[in-house]
Amino acid sequence: MGHFVALDDLSVLSLTIIDAADTLGVSTASVRNWIKAGYLVSTDRGCITRDSFDGFIENIAGQEKLIARANKSQKDGHDHGALSSRFRLLVKQEEFDSQRIGDEYQASLSNTYRNQEGVYYTPDWIIERYFADLPADRRALTFCDPCCGSGNFILAALDQGFAPENIFGFDVDPVAVAITRRRILERTGFDSPNIQRADFLKASLQGRPPRFDVIFTNPPWGKKLSKAQKQSYAIQFAAGSSSDTCSLFFCAALSRLQPGGYLGFLLPDAFFNVAAFADARGRALALDIKSLMDFGKPFPGLVTKAKGIVLQNQANRNQPIVCEGLTDTAVRTPASFQQNPKAILNFSCSPQAAAVIAHLYEVEHLTLADHGRFGLGIVTGNNKKYCVASPRAGYLPVYKGADLQPGLLRKPSVFIPTDFSLYHQVAPEELYHAPEKLIYRFISSRLVFHVDTAQSYFLNSVNMLIPAPEFPITGQQLCQLLNSRVMNWLFQSIFETHKVLRADIGVLPIHTKYFEQHEEFDEAAYANFLGIEETIEGDYRIKGRGKGA
Incomplete structure (x- = not known):
């Protein structure tokens, strides 16, 4: 001891x-x-x-x-x-x-330090899964962990047959580097000079850095970098608009990977389904993805879900991808992800669900990204200070997400001062004053929309959408489509999120032609119009195809 x-x-x-x-x-x-x-x-x-x-x-x-x-x-x-x-x-x-x-x-690292540096150490049971996709003979392969921490991935590489002299690691934390080197020395007797205190992003831009056969890591999640730093790295590593540190490390690692080499990353859930990561997902789908894995919430005290990806640095040949959910494992094709909006990797969806998603996008439709204007709710900056529970002189009623039900708005439960200069963020007032607007819950795993014709105000747990004047259906009809079981199934199947984002609403297929054939909205008629049918389990399948199709 x-x-x-x-x-x-x-x-x-x-x-x-x-x-x-x-x-x-x-x-x-x-x-x-x-x-x-x-x-x-x-x-x-x-x-x-x-x-x-x-x-x-x-x-x-x-x-x-x-x-x-x-x-x-x-x-x-x-x-x-x-x-x-x-x-x-x-x-x-x-x-x-x-x-x-x-x-x-x-265990000693403070939450402040973890958040600043994006440090969350990887459990051993997750690390072991990554090596399953590698060839059996690993002795001659080089291995690198760009964010090695205290060496969990590196010690696993030793256990998996990599030679100690072929193992490389980088980290900005001198203690973590020292611990990793000492662990290698104790295990093998080799005092490795290949474990270095260095920033992998910076090191990858200096001279002609070496490439590796295998790169596995858990990169910093949301590490604090300046906007200028993010933009510079995104350009140099061809990350496009994906400038979160996860994406930057992902693209930097691709630049250091040998042809035919293997890359495995543990990443936050957002990498797989949020629009900001679309360019990084596009780069992954251009290559041969071997596995996608869902690890749930493996980090104590962190609510973010963790998912994994393993790919090989060779062109995508549309080979099957093993998709491991929390309870089930399925096989999907790269094409089933490429057809998704923003190349979303919704790998918990079954192949049958993916076929229905593709089918719904093949039916003629419009999207609200091109035919609508969005606005955010009021951000007071201090709800305790400004929000009261009963009417007062000089106050106006505002709605919260809890006040909103599908097609229904309860009485307001909150009132705030009418002086909008007090608040951190207020959308342009003409949006609130629109004769008709759709308002929807922001924090929600399902779509909850309501048509507002009373020029209502609301806090930032509610957002708004105003369809373009030329949009071919009424606000009420649009609200019915968005609240439908079909659209909720589609939304949940693609995005797997608890936030209803403008970018996600904007790419949903709005099948306006339905109302050319039907005066009223009906769930069964809408599904029939789309050529799908609801199953007993609450999923959908394309009409005419059996349950196993």
């Missing part, structure tokens, strides 16, 4: 509580608790005796319960510099439990 090492001069007789907390990388509250528990001895001046502190480091601080308490206390407020210094000293010790220290370091 490794011990924590004091960083300051051992010749003094005492040290302050602040110095002790900084040295141990914990909060001052934890140090005070250890004084109360008798682990540390305080002086008359409120300091800690050097003898008790040294004894604490030597005999107590490595115990798991204390470290767990310390880690918990520093989750959101620790000094990362002090934490880094402490763990770098630990890595240099002769007696070093690399797995335990790696786990402790991961």
Whole structure:
């Protein structure tokens, strides 16, 4: 078991509580608790005796319960510099439990640091899945993890038969790099110079960087970069408009991949279904995708879903793609994704559902991206300050998402001051004052629309759509189509989201021709018009095709 090492001069007789907390990388509250528990001895001046502190480091601080308490206390407020210094000293010790220290370091990172750097370490059970698509003989292949952290992917590569001298890793965190190198040394006796403290994005633009046969990683999710940095990297790595750090690392890794090489990334759910990532998805679909995997929510405290992709750096030959959902596995063709709007990788959809989606887009339709104007609800910036539950002089009623039902608007439950200059964001007032507009829930897994003719206002949990004057059906008819079971099935099958985004509504097929044949809207008649039929399970199939078609 490794011990924590004091960083300051051992010749003094005492040290302050602040110095002790900084040295141990914990909060001052934890140090005070250890004084109360008798682990540390305080002086008359409120300091800690050097003898008790040294004894604490030597005999107590490595115990798991204390470290767990310390880690918990520093989750959101620790000094990362002090934490880094402490763990770098630990890595240099002769007696070093690399797995335990790696786990402790991961657990010690504050939420602030994780969010800033996009750091979420990958569970072993996820890592193991990535190697299933590789050829059996891996000894001569080179392996790289561009964001190696404390080395989980790299240790798995060793277990999977990669030679230690053929394994490369990059990370900007010096502690993570040191832990990874030490883990390789312990496992193989090889002190690898190939694990480097470096920014993979920057390194990939310098000189003629080497290429690798296999690149697997969990890139930083939403790492904070300036807009100028994102735009520059997006241009240089041919990422198009996909400038999130996930996309940038994905495209940078493609630039470092050998012809015929394998790339595997663990990515947030948004990469697979949000319009902003469309260009990166397009690059993936141009190549030979082997597998798409859904891992659910594997990161404690993080609500974002995680999904995986493995592809081979060779041209797409429309070979089957293995699609692993949380409960079922299916096989889809690349063409079934390419036909989706924005090349969305909705791989939880069955092949039968994908065929229905393609069919619905083949039926003559219009899209609202070309025939509508969208507006966002009011962002007050401080709902507690401005929102009240009952009418007042100088206040106006506004609606929330909870007030909106399909084709129905409840009485307003919130009132805000009429002075719009108070708020962070307000759409142009002519949109609110439109004689007729469609309003819809923003946070929702289904489409919930209502036709508003009362020039209503609403908060940002509701957004609005005003069809173009030349749009061939009425607002009420459009509302009926959007609220329909067919359109909700289509929306959920393609986007798999809990947010109703303007970009998603804009690409839905609006089958206006239905109302040339029918005066009233009817679910069964609409499905029949489209040439589909609803199944007992609530899905759809193309009429004339059996259940297994």
